Amino acid sequence: MPYRFLDDAQADVAIEAKGKTIEELFESVGKALFDVVGKQPPQEPLRQVSFSVKAPILEDLLRKWLNELIYIKDNKRLYLVHFNFQFSEIEGQMMVQSRLQGVPLNVMSSHQFRVDPKGIAVHGFSVKKQKNEYTAKFIVDV
Numbered sequence: 001m002p003y004r005f006l007d008d009a010q011a012d013v014a015i016e017a018k019g020k021t022i023e024e025l026f027e028s029v030g031k032a033l034f035d036v037v038g039k040q041p042p043q044e045p046l047r048q049v050s051f052s053v054k055a056p057i058l059e060d061l062l063r064k065w066l067n068e069l070i071y072i073k074d075n076k077r078l079y080l081v082h083f084n085f086q087f088s089e090i091e092g093q094m095m096v097q098s099r100l101q102g103v104p105l106n107v108m109s110s111h112q113f114r115v116d117p118k119g120i121a122v123h124g125f126s127v128k129k130q131k132n133e134y135t136a137k138f139i140v141d142v
Contacts, residue, residue, distance in 0.1 A: 002017060002031075013115070013140040013142060014140075015139075019133070022058070025136055029066060030066075030080060031083075036115060037079060037113070037115070037116070039114075046082070047102055047103075049072055050099045053098075054094065054095045057094065058094060059126065061095075061096060062138075065098070070118070072100070079105055082101035084098070
């Protein structure tokens with residue numbers, strides 16, 4: 001599994017996610033976030049959502065992206081299951097364009113719902129590249 005739950009947070013959920021590429025890291029982080037919400041629902045029916053996020057550094061980009069996923073969960077009522085990315089740099093800022101697919105949360109009624117993430121904590125958030133792997137550590141406020 002490309003991520004694991006950590007015991008670093010008392011009332012929240014601490015996660016470490018890994019990926020060999022930035023794309024793999026973002027996918028691992030996204031899947032970990034929704035694993036906090038509940039067990040993966042059936043793959044149908046799928047709805048698509050797209051958005052872009054910009055930030056000066058990778059750490060900020062990932063944190064903003066995660067908070068956007070929480071917004072989509074709350075606003076669009078989707079449990080995201082498929083992640084597609086395009087990364088670029090514009091005017092000194094990193095940008096990720098995301099095309100995601102999710103299952104409506106009302107379909108989750110037959111699945112185990114765990115908790116409802118509210119945001120990503122700034123405290124304890126890190127992204128590091130060591131050798132040929134990226135590692136992100138973050139705390140999900142629940």
